[in-house]
Amino acid sequence: MTHYNYRATRLFALAALSVCLMLLAAACSGEDASSDDTGAYEATQSSDTTVASVTEGELSQAGLAGERLFIANCSSCHGLQASGTAQGPPLVHEIYESGHHSNASFVIAVARGVRQHHWQFGNMPAVPDLSIDEIHQVICYVRELQLANDIIDQIPTSTPC
């Protein structure tokens, strides 16, 4: 088995586990496209949705590694410093605070992709090349940005940074 297949299998197992956890915890009620609990956030124009200025606070080592990974794999849609683009929403946004979008929901988003449900940008494709450690580094980066911008009060304890 190649390294890639091992990694993909591991990610898939993790995603499946996370789905179970998520169903239990209802970590992301928005996963079900039919439950529209977030109508207030829906934007008609994607240009309405970018965040004008994101403060970048201090980043941990994991957060710095995550920043590089984020720029390479996520910023084409989610924007530099996760401030959003015409292709995808900002993640420095109250909708993605840890109570509503847990770290598990980030892992699932990257491993499986996301069906359009909160916005009108279309679906997010899976980003299959990241290892679980790399996904955690990206989560550190996003959580540290959220903390610096008062979206969250503290980094969730399950975040390795």
Ligand code: HEC
């Ligand atoms: C090709 C564009 C694209 C890329 C690349 C992309 N995303 Fe997304 N992502 C989206 C869109 C669009 C949504 C919003 C879907 C919706 O809710 O309507 C989204 C939603 C999300 C969500 C919310 C998931 C949920 O449960 O609602 C997370 C977390 C996320 N992205 C993280 C990432 C990370 C981390 C990366 C990089 C590893 C990444 N995305 C790369 C387009 C993208």
